[in-house]
Amino acid sequence: MSIFLxxxxxxxxxxxxxxxxxxxxxxxxxxxxxxxxxxxxxSPSRLQLxxxxxxxxxxxxxxxxxxxxxRIRIQALNAGAxxxxxxxxxxxxxSPVKTVITRTESITTFTVIIAVGLGKRKLNIEGEDRLLGLxxxxxxxxxxxxxxxxxxxxxxxxxxxxxxxxxRLASKIYFIPLKPLGGVSGLPDNVEVINVKxxxxxxxxxxxxxxxxxxxxxxxxxxxxxxxxxxxIPFTSIIAKSGVEVxxxxxxxxxxxxxxxxxxxxxxGDCTCGGMQVAVAVxxxxxxxxxxxxxxxxxxxxxxxxxx
Numbered sequence: 001m002s003i004f005l006x007x008x009x010x011x012x013x014x015x016x017x018x019x020x021x022x023x024x025x026x027x028x029x030x031x032x033x034x035x036x037x038x039x040x041x042x043s044p045s046r047l048q049l050x051x052x053x054x055x056x057x058x059x060x061x062x063x064x065x066x067x068x069x070x071r072i073r074i075q076a077l078n079a080g081a082x083x084x085x086x087x088x089x090x091x092x093x094x095s096p097v098k099t100v101i102t103r104t105e106s107i108t109t110f111t112v113i114i115a116v117g118l119g120k121r122k123l124n125i126e127g128e129d130r131l132l133g134l135x136x137x138x139x140x141x142x143x144x145x146x147x148x149x150x151x152x153x154x155x156x157x158x159x160x161x162x163x164x165x166x167x168r169l170a171s172k173i174y175f176i177p178l179k180p181l182g183g184v185s186g187l188p189d190n191v192e193v194i195n196v197k198x199x200x201x202x203x204x205x206x207x208x209x210x211x212x213x214x215x216x217x218x219x220x221x222x223x224x225x226x227x228x229x230x231x232x233i234p235f236t237s238i239i240a241k242s243g244v245e246v247x248x249x250x251x252x253x254x255x256x257x258x259x260x261x262x263x264x265x266x267x268x269g270d271c272t273c274g275g276m277q278v279a280v281a282v283x284x285x286x287x288x289x290x291x292x293x294x295x296x297x298x299x300x301x302x303x304x305x306x307x308x
Contacts, residue, residue, distance in 0.1 A: 009110055011035045012036065013029045014037045014113075016112065017116045020069065020285065021269025022268070025038075025115060029292065033080075038082065039084055041116070051137055051143045086102035086104060091242040098110070110299070111296060114265065139276075140154070141162075154174070155226065163187075173190060177193065198210060207226055244260050254267050257291045269285060
């Protein structure tokens, strides 16, 4: 393929998404001297909403999701990456030089790393936002260890790994399905399935109970924590329109080196649905950056020859 360019692209690498995957990719690319832009959308990273994380290496006493994300952000800025807020509304990825369009500007780049993450369907009930990180959690693997020997509720739209993870830690789990699951058998002894409507989460500075409606009567379920495990929503609708292949769930299809079906375009983190863990996202972000760096090196002579 050959084209002629009137000017050099603004950036070597544009990273869409400022969660752990995107920021890690920014660290790697900027450290190698590439002009790097990380675009942070209006939807917060899921890491920002996490409470204490106890399974990320290097923090034996745990660290809050917001603090960890802030440290990674500072490291990316110190490496020389630019960080800019903006919602991406369109992308042209099919040319050797890509174009990323936000609500306020059009940005050209040699390579794109997509790290847009996933959304979670919230319950939208009283206390859910206010007590987030104070007993309300969207990640059983992250926050489950805080509830060893305690009583928790898991509100979920399916039987998931979260239930098994919590059953190894909590003394009692109330499993509240959001939709009929049919016959459920073989659950751990400390799991009780209750078919109720969740009305609100009670508590001031911590979760103190779950307000439910059972057989038409409102009552309080005494729990120490509430885990919410609902369907994930990949933020990939605009990405799919650009030609990047996604599966039936909306997850971006990637190769083992985080390549997509489009040359010079990579994806990392939760938007690939590859583990939903911070450590996985960081590793994928690093791998995507390494591959993007290699791509630029491989194409450098050809790309330079296109500039007139």
